[in-house]
Amino acid sequence: MGLTSWLGDLAGMIYPNVCEVCANTLVHGEHTLCLHCLHDMPRTRLHTQSFNEIHKRLAGHTPISKAAAYFYYYRENPYAELIHRAKYNNRPALAKTLARMFAEEIMPSGFFDGIDLILPVPLHYLKELKRGYNQSHEIAKGLREATGIEIADNLIAKKAHSTQTRRSAFERWLNTGNIYTVAEPHELAGKHILIVDDVITTGATVLHCADAVHINEPSAEISVTALGFTHGI
């Protein structure tokens, strides 16, 4: 084996050029997902409906203009694993790439038209320090790459909330209540804001962020997006 191919194999072991879903080797022209897995992704296509399942889940006192998510998020589904990896396995670039792919796919529908700023759901700074990144901010970066819309850091997590995994919808709601606030709300006056999270499950996190923006700057218009959206919970 020549040195070059040996080095190539070594690089392949460190940065395997395989599909993130099925682990098959990617061929020329493919990245992140093979064409088969890209085709089979359970896309929500909710951006095509002006009042969709996400709006229903987020129904509250803060009006939500547009809502979209890349794919349906089911437990045990290999596509859910993408988000898990991006969040917990130190793979911020994966979150960013998926978001860029998502934005490029739905951009022709006009979903991003009129949106002025992207606001990622914040992590409490201690949590971000521990993880090394905020996955929602990485998703925001991917959206910015595709759309050119700027990211703003006005949303702040005031306190760390404990893990959500084993809580009921109502407990989650209580748990995330009153932890978000908005810095420099005047910067959002009259702006159309896109709040970005990794997954919308109960919707409590995104809704509390939307409420925080709405309460602090009622003239802001609010839309939301995420990579994953859970079915009927």
Ligand SMILES: [Zn+2]
């Ligand atoms: Zn694949």
